Amino acid sequence: MRSSELPQVKALGLFETMSEQSFERLMQAAYLQTFPAHLTLIHEGDTADFLYVLVEGAVELYAAANGREETMAVVRPVETFILAAVLKDAVYLMAARTIARSRILLVSAADVRLAFEEDAAFARAIVSELATRYRGVVKEHKNIKLRSSVERLANRLIRYEAEQGGHGVLELPYEKRILASLLGMTPENLSRAFRTLKPYGVSVNGSSVVLNDLKALAVIAKPNLLIDG
Amino acid sequence: MRSSELPQVKALGLFETMSEQSFERLMQAAYLQTFPAHLTLIHEGDTADFLYVLVEGAVELYAAANGREETMAVVRPVETFILAAVLKDAVYLMAARTIARSRILLVSAADVRLAFEEDAAFARAIVSELATRYRGVVKEHKNIKLRSSVERLANRLIRYEAEQGGHGVLELPYEKRILASLLGMTPENLSRAFRTLKPYGVSVNGSSVVLNDLKALAVIAKPNLLIDG
DNA sequence: CGACTCTTTGAACTACCTCAAATGTGGTGG
DNA sequence: CCACCACATTTGAGGTAGTTCAAAGAGTCG
Numbered sequence: 001m002r003s004s005e006l007p008q009v010k011a012l013g014l015f016e017t018m019s020e021q022s023f024e025r026l027m028q029a030a031y032l033q034t035f036p037a038h039l040t041l042i043h044e045g046d047t048a049d050f051l052y053v054l055v056e057g058a059v060e061l062y063a064a065a066n067g068r069e070e071t072m073a074v075v076r077p078v079e080t081f082i083l084a085a086v087l088k089d090a091v092y093l094m095a096a097r098t099i100a101r102s103r104i105l106l107v108s109a110a111d112v113r114l115a116f117e118e119d120a121a122f123a124r125a126i127v128s129e130l131a132t133r134y135r136g137v138v139k140e141h142k143n144i145k146l147r148s149s150v151e152r153l154a155n156r157l158i159r160y161e162a163e164q165g166g167h168g169v170l171e172l173p174y175e176k177r178i179l180a181s182l183l184g185m186t187p188e189n190l191s192r193a194f195r196t197l198k199p200y201g202v203s204v205n206g207s208s209v210v211l212n213d214l215k216a217l218a219v220i221a222k223p224n225l226l227i228d229g
Numbered sequence: 230m231r232s233s234e235l236p237q238v239k240a241l242g243l244f245e246t247m248s249e250q251s252f253e254r255l256m257q258a259a260y261l262q263t264f265p266a267h268l269t270l271i272h273e274g275d276t277a278d279f280l281y282v283l284v285e286g287a288v289e290l291y292a293a294a295n296g297r298e299e300t301m302a303v304v305r306p307v308e309t310f311i312l313a314a315v316l317k318d319a320v321y322l323m324a325a326r327t328i329a330r331s332r333i334l335l336v337s338a339a340d341v342r343l344a345f346e347e348d349a350a351f352a353r354a355i356v357s358e359l360a361t362r363y364r365g366v367v368k369e370h371k372n373i374k375l376r377s378s379v380e381r382l383a384n385r386l387i388r389y390e391a392e393q394g395g396h397g398v399l400e401l402p403y404e405k406r407i408l409a410s411l412l413g414m415t416p417e418n419l420s421r422a423f424r425t426l427k428p429y430g431v432s433v434n435g436s437s438v439v440l441n442d443l444k445a446l447a448v449i450a451k452p453n454l455l456i457d458g
Numbered sequence: 459c460g461a462c463t464c465t466t467t468g469a470a471c472t473a474c475c476t477c478a479a480a481t482g483t484g485g486t487g488g
Numbered sequence: 489c490c491a492c493c494a495c496a497t498t499t500g501a502g503g504t505a506g507t508t509c510a511a512a513g514a515g516t517c518g
Binding site for chain 4: 148185188189192206
Binding site: 044 | 273301317320322349352353355356357359363368369370373376380451455
Protein backbone atom coordinates (compact mmCIF):
# COMPACT_ATOMS: atom_id res chain seq x y z
CA MET A 1 0.00 0.00 0.00
CA ARG A 2 1.01 3.58 -0.51
CA SER A 3 2.76 4.88 2.57
CA SER A 4 1.57 8.48 2.40
CA GLU A 5 -1.75 7.63 4.07
CA LEU A 6 -0.21 5.49 6.79
CA PRO A 7 0.23 8.28 9.35
CA GLN A 8 -3.42 9.19 8.90
CA VAL A 9 -4.45 5.61 9.63
CA LYS A 10 -2.07 5.25 12.53
CA ALA A 11 -3.59 8.41 14.04
CA LEU A 12 -6.97 6.69 14.19
CA GLY A 13 -8.11 6.02 17.76
CA LEU A 14 -8.05 2.32 17.04
CA PHE A 15 -4.40 2.17 15.92
CA GLU A 16 -2.92 5.17 17.73
CA THR A 17 -1.68 3.39 20.83
CA MET A 18 -0.59 0.09 19.33
CA SER A 19 3.11 -0.67 18.93
CA GLU A 20 4.80 0.36 15.69
CA GLN A 21 5.77 -3.23 15.21
CA SER A 22 2.25 -4.62 15.44
CA PHE A 23 0.97 -1.81 13.27
CA GLU A 24 3.49 -2.48 10.55
CA ARG A 25 2.68 -6.16 10.53
CA LEU A 26 -1.01 -5.35 10.29
CA MET A 27 -0.43 -2.99 7.38
CA GLN A 28 1.85 -5.33 5.49
CA ALA A 29 -1.06 -7.43 4.32
CA ALA A 30 -3.44 -4.50 3.96
CA TYR A 31 -4.69 -2.91 0.77
CA LEU A 32 -5.50 0.71 0.25
CA GLN A 33 -7.91 0.89 -2.62
CA THR A 34 -9.99 3.53 -4.34
CA PHE A 35 -13.57 2.65 -5.17
CA PRO A 36 -16.00 4.56 -7.38
CA ALA A 37 -19.30 5.84 -6.01
CA HIS A 38 -22.27 3.48 -5.70
CA LEU A 39 -20.19 0.34 -5.50
CA THR A 40 -21.31 -2.41 -3.14
CA LEU A 41 -18.37 -3.36 -0.92
CA ILE A 42 -19.93 -6.04 1.22
CA HIS A 43 -23.17 -7.96 1.28
CA GLU A 44 -25.24 -8.94 4.28
CA GLY A 45 -24.37 -12.46 5.32
CA ASP A 46 -20.86 -12.50 3.83
CA THR A 47 -18.14 -13.75 6.13
CA ALA A 48 -16.01 -10.98 7.56
CA ASP A 49 -12.65 -11.32 5.84
CA PHE A 50 -11.58 -7.72 6.21
CA LEU A 51 -11.79 -4.83 8.59
CA TYR A 52 -12.56 -1.71 6.57
CA VAL A 53 -11.11 1.71 7.28
CA LEU A 54 -12.66 4.56 5.34
CA VAL A 55 -9.85 7.01 4.62
CA GLU A 56 -11.70 9.29 2.25
CA GLY A 57 -15.21 9.48 0.83
CA ALA A 58 -18.43 8.15 2.33
CA VAL A 59 -19.93 4.71 2.85
CA GLU A 60 -23.52 3.72 3.51
CA LEU A 61 -24.28 0.77 5.78
CA TYR A 62 -27.67 -0.67 4.93
CA ALA A 63 -29.82 -3.70 5.53
CA ALA A 64 -32.59 -5.38 3.60
CA ALA A 65 -35.48 -7.69 4.51
CA ASN A 66 -39.06 -8.23 3.35
CA GLY A 67 -38.31 -6.43 0.12
CA ARG A 68 -37.57 -3.28 2.10
CA GLU A 69 -34.15 -1.70 2.38
CA GLU A 70 -33.04 0.83 4.99
CA THR A 71 -29.92 2.82 5.63
CA MET A 72 -28.53 1.89 9.03
CA ALA A 73 -25.64 4.33 9.26
CA VAL A 74 -23.34 6.46 7.16
CA VAL A 75 -19.59 6.16 7.74
CA ARG A 76 -17.42 9.24 7.33
CA PRO A 77 -13.61 9.45 7.23
CA VAL A 78 -11.54 8.47 9.05
CA GLU A 79 -13.49 5.65 10.62
CA THR A 80 -13.57 1.87 10.67
CA PHE A 81 -16.63 -0.19 9.97
CA ILE A 82 -17.90 -3.70 10.69
CA LEU A 83 -15.44 -4.20 13.53
CA ALA A 84 -17.76 -6.45 15.54
CA ALA A 85 -18.18 -9.02 12.75
CA VAL A 86 -14.38 -9.12 12.34
CA LEU A 87 -13.79 -9.73 16.03
CA LYS A 88 -16.44 -12.43 16.28
CA ASP A 89 -15.32 -13.98 12.98
CA ALA A 90 -18.98 -13.84 12.01
CA VAL A 91 -21.02 -12.79 9.01
CA TYR A 92 -21.78 -9.14 8.31
CA LEU A 93 -25.16 -8.00 9.61
CA MET A 94 -25.15 -4.98 7.33
CA ALA A 95 -24.21 -4.44 3.72
CA ALA A 96 -21.99 -1.55 2.67
CA ARG A 97 -21.71 0.53 -0.47
CA THR A 98 -19.88 3.70 -1.35
CA ILE A 99 -21.92 6.88 -1.57
CA ALA A 100 -19.05 8.79 -3.11
CA ARG A 101 -15.69 7.85 -4.61
CA SER A 102 -13.83 6.46 -1.60
CA ARG A 103 -10.36 5.46 -0.50
CA ILE A 104 -10.64 2.45 1.74
CA LEU A 105 -8.08 0.45 3.66
CA LEU A 106 -8.77 -3.27 3.86
CA VAL A 107 -7.08 -5.01 6.76
CA SER A 108 -7.11 -8.78 7.04
CA ALA A 109 -9.61 -9.82 9.68
CA ALA A 110 -7.41 -12.69 10.83
CA ASP A 111 -4.51 -10.27 11.29
CA VAL A 112 -6.70 -7.98 13.37
CA ARG A 113 -7.64 -10.84 15.67
CA LEU A 114 -3.98 -11.84 15.88
CA ALA A 115 -2.82 -8.31 16.72
CA PHE A 116 -5.51 -8.15 19.35
CA GLU A 117 -3.98 -11.19 21.06
CA GLU A 118 -0.45 -9.88 20.93
CA ASP A 119 -0.77 -6.18 21.59
CA ALA A 120 -2.44 -5.19 24.84
CA ALA A 121 -2.70 -1.53 23.86
CA PHE A 122 -4.50 -2.53 20.67
CA ALA A 123 -6.85 -4.71 22.71
CA ARG A 124 -7.72 -1.74 24.90
CA ALA A 125 -8.29 0.45 21.86
CA ILE A 126 -10.56 -2.16 20.32
CA VAL A 127 -12.65 -2.35 23.46
CA SER A 128 -12.92 1.41 23.60
CA GLU A 129 -13.91 1.61 19.94
CA LEU A 130 -16.41 -1.22 20.27
CA ALA A 131 -17.98 0.22 23.40
CA THR A 132 -18.32 3.59 21.69
CA ARG A 133 -19.95 1.97 18.68
CA TYR A 134 -22.29 0.01 20.94
CA ARG A 135 -23.38 3.19 22.65
CA GLY A 136 -23.87 4.76 19.24
CA VAL A 137 -26.33 2.10 18.15
CA VAL A 138 -28.17 2.32 21.47
CA LYS A 139 -28.54 6.06 20.96
CA GLU A 140 -29.81 5.54 17.44
CA HIS A 141 -32.26 2.97 18.74
CA LYS A 142 -33.52 5.40 21.37
CA ASN A 143 -33.79 8.04 18.69
CA ILE A 144 -36.10 5.85 16.63
CA LYS A 145 -38.20 4.55 19.51
CA LEU A 146 -38.69 7.79 21.43
CA ARG A 147 -39.02 10.47 18.78
CA SER A 148 -41.27 11.40 15.89
CA SER A 149 -39.75 11.83 12.45
CA VAL A 150 -39.87 15.64 12.66
CA GLU A 151 -38.03 15.54 15.98
CA ARG A 152 -35.40 13.24 14.51
CA LEU A 153 -34.85 15.57 11.60
CA ALA A 154 -34.67 18.67 13.83
CA ASN A 155 -32.05 17.08 16.05
CA ARG A 156 -30.06 15.86 13.08
CA LEU A 157 -29.97 19.38 11.66
CA ILE A 158 -28.82 20.75 15.00
CA ARG A 159 -26.05 18.16 15.09
CA TYR A 160 -24.82 18.90 11.57
CA GLU A 161 -24.84 22.62 12.25
CA ALA A 162 -22.68 22.14 15.33
CA GLU A 163 -20.29 19.77 13.54
CA GLN A 164 -19.88 22.21 10.68
CA GLY A 165 -18.84 25.14 12.79
CA GLY A 166 -21.98 26.39 14.49
CA HIS A 167 -22.53 29.32 12.13
CA GLY A 168 -26.22 28.68 11.64
CA VAL A 169 -25.66 27.07 8.25
CA LEU A 170 -25.04 23.51 7.18
CA GLU A 171 -24.61 21.30 4.17
CA LEU A 172 -26.46 17.99 4.10
CA PRO A 173 -23.59 15.55 3.76
CA TYR A 174 -25.44 13.20 1.41
CA GLU A 175 -28.59 12.81 -0.63
CA LYS A 176 -31.92 13.48 1.04
CA ARG A 177 -33.05 10.03 -0.04
CA ILE A 178 -30.35 8.49 2.18
CA LEU A 179 -30.90 10.95 4.99
CA ALA A 180 -34.59 10.03 4.95
CA SER A 181 -33.88 6.32 5.23
CA LEU A 182 -31.30 6.92 7.96
CA LEU A 183 -33.92 8.87 9.90
CA GLY A 184 -36.46 6.11 9.36
CA MET A 185 -38.81 7.77 6.91
CA THR A 186 -39.60 8.00 3.21
CA PRO A 187 -38.14 10.73 0.97
CA GLU A 188 -41.62 12.19 0.61
CA ASN A 189 -42.00 12.41 4.33
CA LEU A 190 -38.60 14.04 4.75
CA SER A 191 -39.63 16.69 2.29
CA ARG A 192 -42.74 17.36 4.32
CA ALA A 193 -40.78 17.32 7.57
CA PHE A 194 -38.57 20.10 6.21
CA ARG A 195 -41.68 22.11 5.42
CA THR A 196 -42.98 21.48 8.93
CA LEU A 197 -39.75 22.97 10.29
CA LYS A 198 -39.97 26.14 8.18
CA PRO A 199 -41.84 28.08 10.92
CA TYR A 200 -38.91 27.23 13.21
CA GLY A 201 -36.41 29.05 11.06
CA VAL A 202 -35.29 26.20 8.83
CA SER A 203 -34.83 27.13 5.19
CA VAL A 204 -33.62 24.60 2.67
CA ASN A 205 -32.08 25.15 -0.71
CA GLY A 206 -30.93 21.91 -2.27
CA SER A 207 -28.38 20.51 0.13
CA SER A 208 -27.82 23.85 1.87
CA VAL A 209 -29.77 24.47 5.04
CA VAL A 210 -29.93 27.66 7.08
CA LEU A 211 -31.07 27.60 10.70
CA ASN A 212 -32.34 31.10 11.45
CA ASP A 213 -33.74 30.40 14.90
CA LEU A 214 -31.78 27.79 16.78
CA LYS A 215 -33.70 28.48 19.96
CA ALA A 216 -37.07 27.81 18.38
CA LEU A 217 -35.69 24.73 16.66
CA ALA A 218 -34.37 23.39 19.96
CA VAL A 219 -37.83 23.79 21.48
CA ILE A 220 -39.34 21.45 18.92
CA ALA A 221 -36.29 19.15 18.76
CA LYS A 222 -35.84 18.71 22.51
CA PRO A 223 -32.20 17.66 22.12
CA ASN A 224 -30.98 15.14 24.66
CA LEU A 225 -27.36 14.40 25.54
CA LEU A 226 -28.20 10.74 26.11
CA ILE A 227 -29.37 10.45 22.50
CA ASP A 228 -27.53 13.10 20.54
CA GLY A 229 -24.38 13.51 22.66
CA MET B 230 -20.98 -12.35 49.19
CA ARG B 231 -22.35 -15.83 49.54
CA SER B 232 -20.05 -18.29 47.84
CA SER B 233 -22.68 -20.74 46.64
CA GLU B 234 -23.48 -18.62 43.59
CA LEU B 235 -19.86 -18.03 42.68
CA PRO B 236 -19.49 -21.05 40.38
CA GLN B 237 -22.57 -19.92 38.50
CA VAL B 238 -21.01 -16.51 37.94
CA LYS B 239 -17.62 -17.91 37.05
CA ALA B 240 -19.32 -20.08 34.43
CA LEU B 241 -20.57 -16.96 32.66
CA GLY B 242 -18.91 -16.44 29.29
CA LEU B 243 -17.44 -13.20 30.53
CA PHE B 244 -15.65 -14.70 33.55
CA GLU B 245 -15.15 -18.28 32.43
CA THR B 246 -11.67 -17.92 30.98
CA MET B 247 -10.18 -15.41 33.40
CA SER B 248 -7.63 -16.55 35.96
CA GLU B 249 -8.91 -17.71 39.34
CA GLN B 250 -6.77 -15.07 40.92
CA SER B 251 -8.24 -12.16 38.96
CA PHE B 252 -11.72 -13.53 39.45
CA GLU B 253 -11.32 -13.76 43.19
CA ARG B 254 -10.02 -10.22 43.40
CA LEU B 255 -12.94 -9.03 41.31
CA MET B 256 -15.43 -10.82 43.55
CA GLN B 257 -13.87 -9.64 46.80
CA ALA B 258 -15.38 -6.20 46.43
CA ALA B 259 -18.58 -7.44 44.84
CA TYR B 260 -22.03 -7.61 46.42
CA LEU B 261 -24.66 -10.18 45.72
CA GLN B 262 -27.98 -8.63 46.61
CA THR B 263 -31.62 -9.54 46.32
CA PHE B 264 -33.97 -6.87 45.08
CA PRO B 265 -37.78 -6.89 45.12
CA ALA B 266 -39.77 -6.55 41.90
CA HIS B 267 -40.34 -3.14 40.35
CA LEU B 268 -37.29 -1.54 41.93
CA THR B 269 -35.29 0.94 39.88
CA LEU B 270 -31.64 -0.10 39.95
CA ILE B 271 -30.09 2.59 37.81
CA HIS B 272 -31.21 5.83 36.23
CA GLU B 273 -30.33 7.16 32.80
CA GLY B 274 -27.40 9.54 33.11
CA ASP B 275 -25.97 8.08 36.32
CA THR B 276 -22.26 7.41 36.27
CA ALA B 277 -21.42 3.74 35.88
CA ASP B 278 -20.07 2.64 39.24
CA PHE B 279 -20.96 -1.04 38.93
CA LEU B 280 -21.16 -3.79 36.40
CA TYR B 281 -24.39 -5.69 37.02
CA VAL B 282 -24.75 -9.45 36.69
CA LEU B 283 -28.28 -10.77 36.84
CA VAL B 284 -28.10 -14.12 38.61
CA GLU B 285 -31.80 -14.73 39.04
CA GLY B 286 -34.98 -12.89 38.13
CA ALA B 287 -35.56 -10.42 35.30
CA VAL B 288 -34.50 -6.84 34.63
CA GLU B 289 -35.96 -4.33 32.21
CA LEU B 290 -33.69 -1.82 30.47
CA TYR B 291 -35.66 1.23 29.45
CA ALA B 292 -35.21 4.77 28.26
CA ALA B 293 -37.27 7.93 28.51
CA ALA B 294 -37.47 11.16 26.53
CA ASN B 295 -40.18 13.61 25.47
CA GLY B 296 -42.45 12.28 28.18
CA ARG B 297 -42.42 8.89 26.50
CA GLU B 298 -40.82 5.79 27.95
CA GLU B 299 -39.87 2.64 26.07
CA THR B 300 -38.46 -0.74 27.00
CA MET B 301 -35.14 -1.21 25.23
CA ALA B 302 -34.34 -4.77 26.31
CA VAL B 303 -35.12 -7.38 28.93
CA VAL B 304 -32.21 -9.08 30.66
CA ARG B 305 -32.56 -12.72 31.69
CA PRO B 306 -30.26 -14.79 33.95
CA VAL B 307 -27.38 -15.30 33.86
CA GLU B 308 -26.33 -12.21 31.96
CA THR B 309 -24.48 -8.95 32.54
CA PHE B 310 -25.84 -5.55 31.67
CA ILE B 311 -24.48 -2.06 30.99
CA LEU B 312 -21.01 -3.36 30.23
CA ALA B 313 -20.24 -0.64 27.68
CA ALA B 314 -20.82 2.22 30.14
CA VAL B 315 -18.56 0.51 32.67
CA LEU B 316 -15.74 0.09 30.16
CA LYS B 317 -15.98 3.66 28.90
CA ASP B 318 -16.37 4.99 32.45
CA ALA B 319 -19.37 6.86 31.10
CA VAL B 320 -22.94 7.50 32.14
CA TYR B 321 -25.67 4.91 31.62
CA LEU B 322 -27.67 5.39 28.43
CA MET B 323 -30.49 3.23 29.75
CA ALA B 324 -32.23 2.92 33.07
CA ALA B 325 -32.82 -0.46 34.68
CA ARG B 326 -35.49 -1.82 36.98
CA THR B 327 -36.39 -5.27 38.19
CA ILE B 328 -39.43 -6.91 36.64
CA ALA B 329 -39.41 -9.71 39.20
CA ARG B 330 -37.64 -10.33 42.49
CA SER B 331 -34.00 -10.61 41.41
CA ARG B 332 -30.61 -11.68 42.68
CA ILE B 333 -27.99 -9.36 41.25
CA LEU B 334 -24.24 -9.28 41.54
CA LEU B 335 -22.73 -5.80 41.64
CA VAL B 336 -19.09 -5.67 40.59
CA SER B 337 -17.07 -2.50 41.02
CA ALA B 338 -16.64 -0.82 37.65
CA ALA B 339 -13.12 0.32 38.49
CA ASP B 340 -12.19 -3.27 39.37
CA VAL B 341 -13.55 -4.48 36.05
CA ARG B 342 -11.41 -1.97 34.19
CA LEU B 343 -8.42 -3.00 36.29
CA ALA B 344 -8.96 -6.69 35.68
CA PHE B 345 -9.26 -5.95 31.99
CA GLU B 346 -5.76 -4.44 32.04
CA GLU B 347 -4.21 -7.29 33.96
CA ASP B 348 -5.88 -10.39 32.60
CA ALA B 349 -5.58 -10.95 28.85
CA ALA B 350 -8.13 -13.76 28.86
CA PHE B 351 -10.64 -11.46 30.53
CA ALA B 352 -9.91 -8.79 27.92
CA ARG B 353 -10.68 -11.28 25.17
CA ALA B 354 -13.89 -12.32 26.88
CA ILE B 355 -14.97 -8.70 27.26
CA VAL B 356 -14.40 -8.03 23.56
CA SER B 357 -16.38 -11.12 22.66
CA GLU B 358 -19.24 -10.15 24.98
CA LEU B 359 -19.25 -6.57 23.77
CA ALA B 360 -19.18 -7.56 20.11
CA THR B 361 -22.07 -9.95 20.70
CA ARG B 362 -24.06 -7.24 22.43
CA TYR B 363 -23.28 -4.81 19.64
CA ARG B 364 -24.59 -7.25 17.09
CA GLY B 365 -27.66 -7.75 19.27
CA VAL B 366 -28.56 -4.07 19.18
CA VAL B 367 -27.94 -3.91 15.45
CA LYS B 368 -30.33 -6.83 14.98
CA GLU B 369 -32.94 -5.14 17.14
CA HIS B 370 -32.50 -1.97 15.15
CA LYS B 371 -33.01 -3.86 11.89
CA ASN B 372 -36.05 -5.51 13.42
CA ILE B 373 -37.63 -2.13 14.11
CA LYS B 374 -36.70 -0.50 10.84
CA LEU B 375 -37.52 -3.33 8.47
CA ARG B 376 -40.59 -5.01 9.94
CA SER B 377 -44.17 -4.19 10.77
CA SER B 378 -45.40 -4.69 14.31
CA VAL B 379 -47.25 -7.90 13.42
CA GLU B 380 -44.09 -9.31 11.84
CA ARG B 381 -42.09 -8.41 14.93
CA LEU B 382 -44.57 -10.17 17.17
CA ALA B 383 -44.71 -13.26 14.97
CA ASN B 384 -40.93 -13.59 14.97
CA ARG B 385 -40.74 -13.03 18.69
CA LEU B 386 -43.25 -15.84 19.28
CA ILE B 387 -41.26 -18.15 17.02
CA ARG B 388 -38.11 -17.34 19.00
CA TYR B 389 -39.72 -17.97 22.39
CA GLU B 390 -41.20 -21.23 21.18
CA ALA B 391 -37.77 -22.43 20.04
CA GLU B 392 -36.08 -21.29 23.26
CA GLN B 393 -38.66 -23.08 25.37
CA GLY B 394 -38.22 -26.47 23.78
CA GLY B 395 -39.90 -26.27 20.41
CA HIS B 396 -43.09 -28.05 21.47
CA GLY B 397 -45.44 -25.60 19.85
CA VAL B 398 -46.23 -23.91 23.16
CA LEU B 399 -44.66 -21.01 24.99
CA GLU B 400 -45.03 -18.81 28.03
CA LEU B 401 -44.63 -15.09 27.58
CA PRO B 402 -41.73 -14.37 29.93
CA TYR B 403 -43.15 -11.04 31.14
CA GLU B 404 -46.16 -8.79 31.04
CA LYS B 405 -47.71 -7.99 27.67
CA ARG B 406 -47.34 -4.32 28.49
CA ILE B 407 -43.55 -4.75 28.54
CA LEU B 408 -43.52 -7.04 25.53
CA ALA B 409 -45.49 -4.42 23.61
CA SER B 410 -43.01 -1.68 24.44
CA LEU B 411 -40.07 -3.93 23.62
CA LEU B 412 -41.61 -4.63 20.23
CA GLY B 413 -42.19 -0.93 19.69
CA MET B 414 -45.96 -0.77 20.00
CA THR B 415 -48.72 0.08 22.46
CA PRO B 416 -50.42 -2.56 24.62
CA GLU B 417 -53.63 -2.02 22.63
CA ASN B 418 -51.83 -2.66 19.40
CA LEU B 419 -50.18 -5.80 20.77
CA SER B 420 -53.60 -7.12 21.70
CA ARG B 421 -54.78 -6.51 18.13
CA ALA B 422 -51.61 -8.01 16.68
CA PHE B 423 -52.33 -11.24 18.57
CA ARG B 424 -55.81 -11.27 17.06
CA THR B 425 -54.32 -10.69 13.60
CA LEU B 426 -52.18 -13.80 14.13
CA LYS B 427 -55.11 -16.01 15.14
CA PRO B 428 -55.72 -17.21 11.56
CA TYR B 429 -52.08 -18.34 11.55
CA GLY B 430 -52.59 -20.76 14.40
CA VAL B 431 -51.72 -18.51 17.32
CA SER B 432 -53.97 -18.88 20.35
CA VAL B 433 -53.39 -16.90 23.49
CA ASN B 434 -54.59 -17.55 26.99
CA GLY B 435 -53.15 -15.10 29.47
CA SER B 436 -49.41 -15.58 29.24
CA SER B 437 -49.72 -19.00 27.58
CA VAL B 438 -49.46 -19.12 23.82
CA VAL B 439 -49.98 -22.10 21.54
CA LEU B 440 -48.60 -22.11 18.00
CA ASN B 441 -50.73 -24.58 16.06
CA ASP B 442 -49.32 -23.89 12.62
CA LEU B 443 -45.66 -22.96 12.69
CA LYS B 444 -45.43 -23.16 8.92
CA ALA B 445 -48.20 -20.64 8.37
CA LEU B 446 -46.76 -18.40 11.08
CA ALA B 447 -43.34 -18.50 9.43
CA VAL B 448 -44.91 -17.38 6.15
CA ILE B 449 -46.21 -14.19 7.73
CA ALA B 450 -43.17 -13.73 10.00
CA LYS B 451 -40.50 -14.24 7.32
CA PRO B 452 -37.85 -15.08 9.94
CA ASN B 453 -34.33 -13.96 9.03
CA LEU B 454 -31.12 -15.30 10.54
CA LEU B 455 -29.50 -11.87 10.25
CA ILE B 456 -32.18 -10.41 12.52
CA ASP B 457 -33.43 -13.25 14.69
CA GLY B 458 -30.37 -15.52 14.74
C1' DC C 459 -29.33 18.77 -25.34
C1' DG C 460 -31.35 14.67 -23.45
C1' DA C 461 -31.81 11.02 -20.19
C1' DC C 462 -31.16 10.00 -15.97
C1' DT C 463 -32.34 10.15 -10.99
C1' DC C 464 -33.61 12.99 -7.10
C1' DT C 465 -36.93 15.88 -4.99
C1' DT C 466 -41.27 17.90 -4.28
C1' DT C 467 -46.27 18.09 -4.26
C1' DG C 468 -50.88 16.26 -4.13
C1' DA C 469 -54.31 12.77 -3.04
C1' DA C 470 -55.68 8.63 -1.04
C1' DC C 471 -54.73 5.02 2.08
C1' DT C 472 -53.12 2.32 6.22
C1' DA C 473 -50.72 1.19 10.28
C1' DC C 474 -50.59 2.58 14.47
C1' DC C 475 -51.93 5.65 18.36
C1' DT C 476 -55.06 7.89 21.70
C1' DC C 477 -58.88 8.04 24.53
C1' DA C 478 -62.53 5.83 26.93
C1' DA C 479 -64.71 2.13 28.98
C1' DA C 480 -65.46 -2.73 29.99
C1' DT C 481 -63.38 -6.88 31.60
C1' DG C 482 -59.95 -9.73 33.64
C1' DT C 483 -56.29 -10.81 37.08
C1' DG C 484 -52.98 -10.91 40.79
C1' DG C 485 -51.67 -9.30 45.22
C1' DT C 486 -52.81 -7.70 49.92
C1' DG C 487 -54.83 -7.13 54.22
C1' DG C 488 -58.59 -8.29 57.04
C1' DC D 489 -59.65 -17.78 52.42
C1' DC D 490 -62.05 -14.15 50.63
C1' DA D 491 -63.09 -9.50 49.22
C1' DC D 492 -61.22 -5.73 47.51
C1' DC D 493 -58.27 -2.81 45.04
C1' DA D 494 -55.11 -1.56 41.74
C1' DC D 495 -53.50 -2.44 37.62
C1' DA D 496 -53.16 -5.21 33.20
C1' DT D 497 -55.62 -6.42 29.19
C1' DT D 498 -59.11 -6.15 25.81
C1' DT D 499 -62.42 -3.87 22.85
C1' DG D 500 -64.36 -0.09 20.38
C1' DA D 501 -64.30 4.40 18.07
C1' DG D 502 -61.97 7.94 16.13
C1' DG D 503 -57.71 10.48 15.06
C1' DT D 504 -52.90 11.16 13.20
C1' DA D 505 -48.38 10.22 11.52
C1' DG D 506 -46.49 8.34 8.04
C1' DT D 507 -46.84 5.52 3.64
C1' DT D 508 -47.93 4.65 -1.16
C1' DC D 509 -48.84 5.93 -5.71
C1' DA D 510 -48.72 9.17 -9.33
C1' DA D 511 -46.94 12.99 -11.61
C1' DA D 512 -44.66 17.26 -12.08
C1' DG D 513 -40.31 20.05 -11.35
C1' DA D 514 -35.25 20.23 -10.70
C1' DG D 515 -30.44 18.93 -10.76
C1' DT D 516 -26.80 16.36 -12.80
C1' DC D 517 -23.99 14.05 -15.98
C1' DG D 518 -22.88 12.05 -20.23
